[in-house]
Amino acid sequence: MVLNNIEHLLEKYENGETSLKEEQQLKNYFSQETVAPHLEMYKPMFQYFVVNQKEQFTKQLPLKSKKVFNYKWLSIAAVAVLMVSIFITKPFNNEELMLTAAEKTEIKNAKEALAIMSKHLNQGTAQVNYLGAINKAGTQVDYLKEITNPMDRLFKNKK
Template sequence: MVLNNIEKLIEKYNNAETTLVEEQQLRAYFTSDNVAPHLEHYKPMFVYFSQAQQEQYTKDVPLKPKRTKMYQWISVAAVTVLMLGLIIPKLLGPSQEELRQKELAMETYNKTMEALSLVSIGMNEGKEQLNSLTLVSDNLNQGFEEVSRLNEFSKATNRIFKNK
């Protein structure tokens, strides 16, 4: 009956379903001298587990003190500088002189835009006058062409009637 119970426990152990008490029973069985021959291949594993539980590390572990305090203070100082750089300008705000300069710059900008607008209007009017002059020039050129045709017609007529 004990052997049947051990085989069931091994099956549960292989399926990872055993409790700690059942694992202790398996360890006790496999560390004893009367292990069934067909279960003999499990013996080294459970013997190792029993011995591994007994092992202790006896060497001293030297602990070196960490030098993180300097890095901590550097990070604190960096955060402080950043916060001051962001907060102080907002608390102090722009001075009266800076506000006056901004206002003067905006006024100068607006006057410049007005002057450029007037220049643009004048150039557009000049462009319209040039368009009118171009139209007059085209009409004059067309008139000259008509006059030259008329001269040719007149010469031809004079030849026909032999006026000249």
Template sequence: MVLNNIEDLLEKYENGETTLKEEQQLKHYFSQETLEPHLEMYKPMFTYFLGNQQEQFTKDLPLKTTRTFNYKWISVAAVAVLMLGFYLKEPIVASYEEYAYGTFNKPEKALDEVTKSLAMISSHFNKGTSTVNYLSEVKKGTATLDYLNEIENTTSIIFKN
């Protein structure tokens, strides 16, 4: 009777239909020394499960805490920006009025602004042209190839006759 019960439990176990109590019965049965010969093949599996059930993890796992965002610093930064804006308000407004109509009251100042703008454009243009300098080397190489083309023309004239 016990053997039929164990075989039924094994069939349920293989189908994934056993309860924990039934699995404990199977583990207890296969922990015995003497087993039926046709059930010997299940013994290593269930003894492994028994041994594995006794294992415990003993290392400490450090748990990371989530960082909380400190909103106080946002208010401090906002106050600093506002104070800086109030402090620098006058010079900004004065310089804006100077450029409001696109003209300058003093021609010397206008000349300085134009020279600054042209110097900036010139520096950017020079950076762009410096990266294209290798094209002159390519031109020299193609000139050399033109000499080879002339040699080919002369050899074709020689061998045609």
């Protein structure tokens, strides 16, 4: 009678129609050492359920989530800032800026002052032109060293 009841419960279990009480009866039956030979294949499955029910998770779970910095949004923000800054600094119309007569004379005076300063600075460079001639003479002396030591040249070519 018990075996017929277990087979009936197994059939209901496979169809997904058992209650928790009936499943507990199946677990109890298959946890015994002696099981009907034709039902031996179900024993590991129900033993797994019993063992699995006793398992507990003991690891601590972090409750705070780590904030991940998204660099894609940073690049999008950088492009947006760049576009806004270009739009703001660019004049809204293509016309030249209107300068007053006083501003035009100030610009003219600044250009003249810079031209005078440039002229005086260029006069100072004329006094150091002889350094170029010294540099040229130094390279010629290096060539003379090559000529005076022909043995070194021969040994260099053999390597």
